[in-house]
Amino acid sequence: MVQGIYARVSERHDLTPVQAKLLCLLLAGPRGMAELAHCFGVERAALTGLMDRAERRGLAQRSAVPGDRRALQVTLTDAGRQAAIAFHAEVSAELDRLTSSLAPQDREHFRTVMAEIIARRRASSAASW
Structure with a gap:
């Protein structure tokens, strides 16, 4: 259901x-290419095509990392930031509608539990990275 909304x-x-x-x-x-590849679960080379398309659309840009001439970092352009904020706001609104029929305390409990699951997942992922 969430993937469908997304x-x-x-x-x-x-x-x-x-x-x-x-x-x-x-x-x-900004994030490094290696970190982004890890987030997507792919090799850095596989991320190159995604970045090429994002740069062509003016959504993101790659730049050198000071002190490491082999590394690249990725940042949003102004257009990319606006697109990300608009997308995130709309997805958040759609997800809020999913829980709108719950009682307020149940909705808060759901958010708390999901935040904990996400935090543990991020901590586990960061530790393995």
């Missing part, structure tokens, strides 16, 4: 679900 909203924003994920990941700030 796909429909990304289509309405003229993004693929993978491009939308990339933009949302970059909302927190």
